[in-house]
Amino acid sequence: MILVTGATGTVGRLLIDQLLVAGERVRAVTREPARAQLPHGVDVVGVDRTDPASTADAMRGVDRVFLLTSGPGIPEYDTAFAQAAADAGVARVVKLSSGRAGDATATDPIPAWHRAGEAAVRAAGVPWTMVRPLGFMSNALHWAGTIREQGTVYAAFGQGRIAVVDPRDIAAVAAAALTTEGHEGQIYTLSGPQPLTPGEQTAILAEVLDRPLRYVEVTPAQARHALLEHGVPAELADAIMALRADALEAFTSVVHPTIERVTGRAPRTFAEWAAAHASDFRADTAVAGTVRS
Incomplete structure (x- = not known):
């Protein structure tokens, strides 16, 4: 089963559709499960990010995780989810990061938050893939x-x-990283x-x-x-x-060839x-x- 955080957001929602088409079982994490309006068959759960027990509960039976967090809490949330994934024996975490996280000159908040989140995922010891899109x-x-x-x-x-990148292409790269081999330890910078x-x-x-x-x-x-x-x-x-x-x-x-290389289409x-x-x-x-x- 694949756990998708940020399930009702732009990329998370598109990713769920693509995973379902691929025949994957999906558990969706959202703050308001009753309002999620996700497709039939998706296991929708709520997680209190301040409660480690609820995060651990969401990981039960999960073998892969798509990690999408936002805002100033990114380092804290990524640490909690990555550690819960490690404790649950998850085989793979794919983190949606920021394109600017790969630019050493970028010291403004969003890339800094994501760099800290990436570090937390690496430190947890779970095999990882970082997906770093430029502007949406x-x-x-x-x-x-x-x-x-x-x-x-x-x-x-x-x-x-x-x-700028189409969110559907971001979701397609994430889906490939979650469902096919050869993506462990890869950093994918995505552009249109x-x-x-x-x-x-x-x-x-x-x-x-x-x-x-x-x-x-x-x-x-x-x-x-x-x-x-x-x-x-x-x-x-x-x-x-x-x-x-x-x-x-x-x-x-800068235009990057990553999307075509990973998905096979431009x-x-x-x-x-x-x-x-x-x-x-x-x-x-x-x-x-x-x-x-």
Whole structure:
């Protein structure tokens, strides 16, 4: 059985679908099991991250773990899950980390949190794989409201390029690492096929939606305020803004061949992702985006 943490998040939910198609038994960890709305056959459990006993209970009968934690608690949560996995005799842990964790010059919070989490997984002694995506294509969903209402994208750091990744490709790499051999001790840095600025993403969205859109660069303070209005806690908003500032550096614009090497197919383009999510950006449609880094 495979334990999936962060089961209702962007990558976790996609991973569950892919594992079920592959015929795997899945146990999903979520903070609110009654609201999870996961497919029939998934064993949904709640875990109190402050209670080691509940984490140990979730590990019973599990032989592989997908570890997805977020926020300032990443080091603590990863330590707890990794130790519980070791105690349960789990054969493999695949941790979703941050692309910037592999950049020695990145000292801002999110890569630092993930480096500590990775260290905890290694220290637990369970065979591991680290999956380190660069920016998520799905973060563009935060622009959906102003695209629908104003035909405008507001974003900071307009000159920064990120080789953004489709979350489905991240899930596909994680699924391969969980279900096939040869991934132990591997660090997979994932990128999409093309580094893009916010303005270039806006132009692609305009073409897909067949309507004119404009990009307006805002200050970092304005972008931070928008995150707070979206419900992001202040500490996490500051961490996200620090990570976005790093898009000005060369590291985030590098295209990596990892997705095709692991899955056997090329990563999806931003245009393909946008076409699949076009309804989110059209009038009278709801958006359910999650910031990931």
